[in-house]
Amino acid sequence: MAERYMARWGYAVARRPVFGANIPAYLVGTLFGELRVEGLYTTDNLAAAYATPSAGELTIKTVTIEETDTQGTPVKKTWTFTGRISPFEKEGQADQFSIFRFTVELNAEPSVA
Amino acid sequence: MPKTEEEKIAAILKIIEGWPKDCPNRPTLAQALLHPEILHSQLEDPGIATLTSGSTIELYHLERAREVIGAKLVESEIPGKHGDIFQYMGDKSPELELVGFVDSESEYTAIKATLTTMRQAQGATPISVTVRCGASAYINAVQYWVGPVEIDPEPGYGLFVANYRIHCRKRG
Numbered sequence: 001m002a003e004r005y006m007a008r009w010g011y012a013v014a015r016r017p018v019f020g021a022n023i024p025a026y027l028v029g030t031l032f033g034e035l036r037v038e039g040l041y042t043t044d045n046l047a048a049a050y051a052t053p054s055a056g057e058l059t060i061k062t063v064t065i066e067e068t069d070t071q072g073t074p075v076k077k078t079w080t081f082t083g084r085i086s087p088f089e090k091e092g093q094a095d096q097f098s099i100f101r102f103t104v105e106l107n108a109e110p111s112v113a
Numbered sequence: 114m115p116k117t118e119e120e121k122i123a124a125i126l127k128i129i130e131g132w133p134k135d136c137p138n139r140p141t142l143a144q145a146l147l148h149p150e151i152l153h154s155q156l157e158d159p160g161i162a163t164l165t166s167g168s169t170i171e172l173y174h175l176e177r178a179r180e181v182i183g184a185k186l187v188e189s190e191i192p193g194k195h196g197d198i199f200q201y202m203g204d205k206s207p208e209l210e211l212v213g214f215v216d217s218e219s220e221y222t223a224i225k226a227t228l229t230t231m232r233q234a235q236g237a238t239p240i241s242v243t244v245r246c247g248a249s250a251y252i253n254a255v256q257y258w259v260g261p262v263e264i265d266p267e268p269g270y271g272l273f274v275a276n277y278r279i280h281c282r283k284r285g
Contacts, residue, residue: 014270016214019161019175020246023151025138027216030269 003040005065007081009033009106033106035063035081041090041100051088051102058084063104081110128152133219136173137272162211164259164279166231166240170223175213178244178252182207209242209257211279218273224262228279232259239284257281 012029037047050061063081068074083106092098125145132139140151161175183205190196215221231240240259244252260280267274 011271016174017176018173018213019178019244021148021151021161023144023148025174025214025216027270027274028137028272 004038005036007033007035007079007106007110009109031106031109033083033109035083035104035106035110036101037063037104038099038101041092041098045100047085047100047102048088048090050085058086060107061085061104077112079110079112081106083107122146125149125152131171132173133217135219136217138174138216161213162242162244164228164231164240164242165254166235166238168227168231170228170231172211172213173220174216175211175244177210177212179210179212180207181210206283206285209244209252209281209283211242211244211281212277214267214274214276216270216272216274221264221273221275224277224279225264228259228262232262235259242281256284258284 014027014029015024017024065079069077083104085102085104089101162172164170185201185205186198187201188196239256241254242257243250243254263278265276
């Protein structure tokens with residue numbers, strides 16, 4: 001029931017100052033990234049359980065997102081994200097539906113096929 | 114010093130060619146024209162600090178050039194009074210610590226191999242140190258004894274990034 005997602009990833013760029021110059025040296029650092037998914041919450045939603053560690057560890061989950069690429073002949077693209085779910089969020093209101101959100105801390109760059 | 118614009122560009126190109134090819138922070142011609150201070154010199158020597166003895170070690174990413182201008186202070190104890198401090202004989206040789214980082218293997222090799230080879234002969238062939246702040250060489254070809262050299266690779270980069278610390282003590 002996911003309705004919306006947002007992903008961002010990249011590599012940290014460290015600016016190391018050097019003596020006698022205003023222009024720093026730029027060093028490419030480590031990968032960071034997250035995927036946020038939002039949707040309507042239903043009782044069969046299992047994602048909440050994935051935010052609980054198993055044997056002390058959050059297991060790596062794979063999230064695939066299908067979308068239709070609008071080029072000349074529309075094609076289906078599948079994006080694959082892997083990482084650990086943290087945190088899981090749930091938000092609701094009396095007599096209304098509730099929504100959920102979860103964030104996947106990516107452990108690799110996503111791939112598309 | 115180059116006089117015409119053409120000579121200036123030729124001099125900048127020569128400096129850029131001197132930077133290690135594997136150094137990701139090697140400036141482009143456009144960068145050098147916009148920010149000549151990135152070359153750290155008046156179009157002569159590109160390194161912020163250099164150690165010379167026959168060959169020259171260029172330190173391109175110097176962060177600190179820490180100096181300790183030493184004096185030997187001693188304590189005297191006077192019975193029945195508080196102790197006092199006085200200077201024992203003359204000033205001591207200033208110490209210089211060159212702290213920075215390398216971001217390419219060739220720069221690492223220059224410190225690890227070339228500098229240590231140079232150090233082996235420093236008894237007979239002194240090592241001259243120059244440190245520049247922008248265009249000004251405020252430590253200009255001063256002879257130092259090169260002491261311990263520390264190289265400390267840093268995690269979290271896909272490239273070879275290592276911090277270095279070179280201890281020097283002025284000769285004479």
